[in-house]
Amino acid sequence: MSARQPHELLLAARPVEILGVALSPVEYSGVRVMTLTMIDQVHKRPDGTARRNFNEHRARLVMGEDFFELNQPNEIRALGFSRPQGGTPAAVLLLTEAGYSMLVKSFTDDLAWDVQRLLVKSYFAKPAPATDPLASLPPEQRALIALMVDNASIKAEQAAQSQALAAQAEVQAEQGAAITAVGQRVGDLADTMLMLARPAGAESIVHIRERINKLHGLPSRIIDEVLRQSPIAPKPAGMVKHSREEARGGxxxxxWIKDVSAVFARFSGECTRITATQVTHPYIDGRFKLLPARDRP
Incomplete structure (x- = not known):
């Protein structure tokens, strides 16, 4: 709330505890006040005790100094007051510290003394206004100190940014080193997986084309598609390093011969014959040549 109006009621967020009773601080027209119900609660008196005392001594109390009386329904509803059984009360009484002190003069038991002391020291006490430690200094010195504080804040922010950038650079350097190390390991691993000679029982694509063509009559294009693009392609046995100098380390x-033979035996069996020499297969576009089974070696 920006500017407080005379009818404004402020309920503080943090209650004040008085001997186990939590009181939500209430301010009206800039003055800390209490309701009659709050007085009965904190003094642990029967409901209506504070009301009876107020009615008895009302002639001695000053409106606007010792108490405020709210009697406008719209104002009362806007301030959040309501009857326990529901509805809007006809009037609400709010007592100031002075009015409260006079109202409870008849409360002379030990609890009343303790409650009054705590209410005066905590509930009705207002925090001391903050003082400016620089108020006594000349304007030039205050301006100089403000400039020094601003410079210190700027330097602290710059230092924090520099630290963040340095940390980021360090992380990037570590990531770069890790990537380089991984790349080196991959390269080393690839080198170690290269075989210097073709193992027994394995064949290259050149030999596969020649052998499968003789066995099934399949053209090289179909053999390459089956080996490299079809779902039934066999896994390579490995990579063999070219021994010829002109291959430049390629x-x-x-x-494996047994894997290749099994793949093409399956492939041939799945083909659909269209003519005496032409067949089709789901993995291959168009017709292609395949020897009839009776003509294969």
Whole structure:
């Protein structure tokens, strides 16, 4: 709330505890006040005790100094007051510290003394206004101190940014080193997986084309598609490093002969014959040549 109006009621967020009773501080027209119900609660008196005392001594109390009386329904509803059984009370009484002190003069038991002392020291006490430690200094010195504080804040922010950038650079350097190390390990691993000679029982794509063509009559294009693009392609047995100097360290894939034979036996069996020499297969576009089973070696 920006500017308080005379009818404004402020309920503080943090209650004040008085001997086990939590009181939500209430301010009206800039003055800390209490309701009659709050007085009965904190003094642990029967309901209506504070009301009886107020009615008895009302002639001695000053409106606007000792108490405030709210009697406008809209104002009362806007301030959040309501009857326990529901509805809006006809009037609400709010007592100031002076009015409260006079109202409870008849409370002379030990609890009343303790409650009054605590209410005066905590509930009705207002926090001391903050003082400016620089108020006594000349304007020039205050301006100089303010400038020094601003410079210190700027330097602290710059230092924090520098630390963040340094940390980021360090992380990036570590990531770069890790990537380089991984790349080196991958390269080393690839080198170690290269075989210097074709193992027994394996064949290159060149030998596969020649052998499968003789066995099934399949053209090289179909053999390459089955080996490299079809779902039934066999896994390579490994990579063999070219021994010829003109290959410049290149390598080629080799496949296990038994795997290749099994793949093409399955492939041939799945083909659908269209003519005496032409067939189709779901993995291949168009027709292609395949020897009839009776003509195969």
């Amino acid at each position: 390598s080629y894939a080799v496949y």
